[in-house]
Amino acid sequence: MAYETKDHETQYCFPGMNSSCIKGKRSRHEYNIMYVFFSFMSAWTVFLNLLVIISISHFKKLHTPTNLIILSLAVADLLIGLIVMPMDAIKLIETCWYFGDILCDLFIIIMGLLTSVSICNLVLIAVDRYVAVCHPLLYPHKITTTRIIICICLCWFFSSAYNIAFVINSRYFESSQRADICYGKCYFIIGFSWFFVDLFCSFLFPLTVIITLYLRIFYVVHQQVKVINSLMEGGKCVTEGSVRRKSESKAALTLGIIVAAYLLCFIPYYILSLTNTIIIPSATMTFLIWTIYANSGMNPVVYALFYRWFKISVKHILTLKILKTASSLLDIFTDYS
Numbered sequence: 001m002a003y004e005t006k007d008h009e010t011q012y013c014f015p016g017m018n019s020s021c022i023k024g025k026r027s028r029h030e031y032n033i034m035y036v037f038f039s040f041m042s043a044w045t046v047f048l049n050l051l052v053i054i055s056i057s058h059f060k061k062l063h064t065p066t067n068l069i070i071l072s073l074a075v076a077d078l079l080i081g082l083i084v085m086p087m088d089a090i091k092l093i094e095t096c097w098y099f100g101d102i103l104c105d106l107f108i109i110i111m112g113l114l115t116s117v118s119i120c121n122l123v124l125i126a127v128d129r130y131v132a133v134c135h136p137l138l139y140p141h142k143i144t145t146t147r148i149i150i151c152i153c154l155c156w157f158f159s160s161a162y163n164i165a166f167v168i169n170s171r172y173f174e175s176s177q178r179a180d181i182c183y184g185k186c187y188f189i190i191g192f193s194w195f196f197v198d199l200f201c202s203f204l205f206p207l208t209v210i211i212t213l214y215l216r217i218f219y220v221v222h223q224q225v226k227v228i229n230s231l232m233e234g235g236k237c238v239t240e241g242s243v244r245r246k247s248e249s250k251a252a253l254t255l256g257i258i259v260a261a262y263l264l265c266f267i268p269y270y271i272l273s274l275t276n277t278i279i280i281p282s283a284t285m286t287f288l289i290w291t292i293y294a295n296s297g298m299n300p301v302v303y304a305l306f307y308r309w310f311k312i313s314v315k316h317i318l319t320l321k322i323l324k325t326a327s328s329l330l331d332i333f334t335d336y337s
Helices: 028-058 065-094 100-134 145-177 192-233 240-273 283-295 299-306 308-318
Strands: none
Touching (some): 028 065, 028 308, 065 100, 065 283, 100 145, 240 283, 240 299
16 A cells, blocks of 8 residues: 555555556555545545436436436546546555556546547537527527437547547557656656647637637627516516526526536646646646546536526435336426425
8 A cells, every 4th residue: 555654665566576666655644534535526426427317317308408418418427436536546545556557548548538528518518508599499400309419429439539549649659759667657648749639629629619609698698688677677578488588598507607617627737738748647737637527526516506407306316206107207397396
C-alpha cells in the first residue's frame, strides 16, 4: 500500500522490476480519508444518475426527445462514477498503476469516450432547445424521437472511434519520443499536432456551437417573456401556445445551467492544457479533472431543483411504487400523490 512506512525507505510500485516507478508516500490517516471521500463521491454519482436513468426509462410520459438526451448524459455520468472515478482514485491514492498497460489504454479510452459523449450531448441539448424556443412550429417535425436516438448513437460511435485513434496516436508518439518511462504509471503523451486537433474537436468547436445557440435562445426567451407579460398586464387571455413557449423557455434555462456548469469545469482544464502539451499529470490538472468528474454528480441535483417530474419520479422509485402494475403509464406531470 502507499502509506508511509516507519523506516522511510524508498518504495517501488513493483519492487521486483528494475524499471519500476517510485511509489509516493502518504500517512495512514491521509490514505484512509482519501479512500472514504472518493468512495462516497463515486457512490453519490452512481446513485443519483441511476435515479435519472430509471425515471426516464420507466415512465412513458418522459420518453421525449429532450429527455432521451438527458438519459444519454446520465448514462455517461453514471459510467464516470462507476468506472472512471474508482480507477482514477486508486491511481491517485496509491500513486501507482497496478493494472497493466492494456487496462491503462482501456481506461484512457473510456475516460475520453465519456468526456466526448458528454460534450456531444451538451451540443444536442443546445440544438434541441434552440429549435424548441426559436422555431417552435418546426420542433415536432425536425426533432423527433427517431432522429434523436440516431444522433445519440452517432455521438457514442464517433466518440469511441475518436478516442481509440487518440490513444493509438499517443502510444506511438510516446514510444518514438521517450524510452525512459518507468513501469507503474498510467498517463499519455500527446503530439503537438494531435493536441491542437483535440483542442478544436473536443473544445473549441462544441464550445462555439453551444455559446452561439444559447445566446440566440436567451435573446428569443427575453423577447417572448416580454410579450407574455405585456399580454397578462393588459388583461388579455394568455393562449396555450404562450404557456407552452414559457415552459420551453424554463426548460432551456434549466438545461442551460447544466451546460454552463459543465463548461465552467471544462474550460480551465483546456486552458491550462495549452501550457502543458507534453505530460498532463500534475496537482493542478488532477484537481481540474476531478472537478469535471464531480460535475457528473451535480446534474441530477439541478434536475431535482428545477424539474417537478424528477421529484415525483424519485418518490415513486424510492417508495417502490414503480413495481405496481401499469405504473409506467402514470402521468408524471399531473401526479399529486
